[in-house]
Amino acid sequence: MRAAEDTTMETTNDQAAGIPGGTQKEDEKLTSEAAIETVGDITVENPRIQCHNVDVFYGDKQAIKNVSIEIGRNEVIAMIGPSGCGKSTFLRCLNRMNDIIESCVVKGDIQLDGNNIYSKSTDVVTLRAQVGMVFQRPNPFPKSIYENVAYGPRIHGLVDSKIDLDEAVENSLRRAGLWDEVKDRLQQPGTGLSGGQQQRLCIARTIAVRPEVILMDEPCSALDPIATAKIEELMDELSQNYTIVIVTHSMQQAARVSKRTAYFHLGELVEVGDTRRIFTNPQHRLTEGYITGRFG
């Protein structure tokens, strides 16, 4: 699978390239030491997702090392870190998207509302309906705008009639801030929209299923600043009803949209905390190095 190759390649590249500048040796020393103790409070009150000692392997390569974190209800948490640090891999564990990668093995314990999502009794289809996902590149189905949004409710049987379905589609598009732009051309292909519109269509498609958690994997990295601003606004609105986990390369974005931030480094969770504190007063020197732009 391509995703697997991508991720492993990134990891190797990063390890080969190392970290530029004088910090290289020190950082290598740091990361080669037994394990990094996560700085900051990983627990939250009223958690929705609890991860304990999660390890992820791609074949022989370990992409995630012993990560534990809790994610609260209706919280926006950003995951930042240099490329290849495993933040996307970790995100994809939360709705078992890594299952489609043949060589990927996930160990540890991830609970959604107290149920282990990797247990045998968990149905992966149900899980993915509860934990929706928005991907890095907009990936609408090559179908009409209407069909894109209607697909989820239809396969899950969330609506009984055509009228209900129309309403669900309209609601989802409205909440994604796309309704006014597309209401007159619902039957046109979703792939004909601009990049930002496509990404909002993907968000509409995700919320049409009425998930509890939305995972966003660098949702704005393929978009221009105006489209990015719209998506960020949207995230702000969505955070009132949904738990949002966003992976981002842009620290400004993390600072703008999230309440909490988690910093990953080479597969390890280095620091978690209140976004403002992370950006103003990072405790770990790796976090500090990343935020001040010494590497990234």
Add this chain to the structure above:
Amino acid sequence: MEQRTVDLMQKRLKRRYAAERRFKWYGRISILIALAFLLLMFINIVGKGYSAFQQTHIRLAMTLDAEDFPSDISDAEALFAADYSGLIKKALRNRFPEATNRRDKRALYQLISPGASYKLRDEIIANPALIGQTVEVWLTADDDVDMYVKHPPKGDAGGEPGTQRLSEKQRTWLEQLRSEDRLAKHFNTTFFKAGDSREPELAGIWGALVGSFFTLLVTLCLSFPIGVGAAIYLEEFAPKNKWTDLIEVNVNNLAAVPSIVFGLLGLAVFINFFGVPRSAPIAGGFVLTLMTLPVIIISSRAVLKAVPPSIREAALGVGASKVQMVFSHVVPLALPGMLTGTIIGMGRALGETAPLLMIGMMAFVVDIPGSLFDSSTALPVQIYLWADSPERGFEERTSAAIMVLLAFLVVMNAAAVYLRKRFERKW
């Protein structure tokens, strides 16, 4: 002083552009050569074959005396038994009373095809009121006459080979007929309506065409669902382990197996073991299915692989199950490519002769097959059989049959292109 990049580049730039131009010309020349050969082939085939679409007929005044027919002319069965070739002979004798001895009479009778009496019979049975009258009837001429008319001898050298098969006397009779407007070329309906025959003027392509159609129908109905199903399973559902690797290697090897081997397999398994009727389109279809399957599986897997992973992720991300993901998102995107692979396989199957030889479709079959279980032959086999016949009339029919085969192929491909266009999704 160090040289600037621009100056350094200049030296090689000319050579780089020259290489580009050279390559363009290589491409153009090879396309031209290909087109020239294609044109040559078409000119050759059409030039040789177009004359087969016409057939020489001779018009004779037939005196249909009531005494030559049974008394009850409304009884079709009784009419069937009447001596129609005798009637034709009588008409010929009436027209050329100078042929009195046995040898001349035989030469005279040879002008008309032995099949003409059947046509006359059918006409009279269809319209018994003709009995008792004298009617002018166009009768199919013999193939030697046909050749004489289509390729008239030049000068005194005796003309082209084949025309010499007519004696001096026969030629004189024909010239007399021609001067009376009793000799003419008509559109050759027999060629499109009849099955094979020993006589070129009675032989037609319809039997082989129907045989090929039935055979390919069986092939398509079996190989498309099985091949595409196997490809989808192997690509989307099967675990990746040494067993599936083994299957993949074997499928790839099967695609390269000479087709006659499949024919032997079909003979041993389908006909001898399962008792599928010999020479029938169903047996041919089974064998060609075996041959086509690897092609369809390999090409279908390739297009499934080419469907971007983002679509799979999008479907799984909204909670589609694997089957839903595959059948409502991946397969629709891969379908045009699958159809292309299928049409390549079917095109190969249409032109295949070797495996059909082994299962008895290399036969002289006169009847038009009416079902999948009747004995029949196929277009390429028919072409081979005719190309092998010594009669000159079969030479032009061979080329004409090739044209029919090519037309069949074009129609089939056009249908596939149409389907592909319909299923194609704008990305």
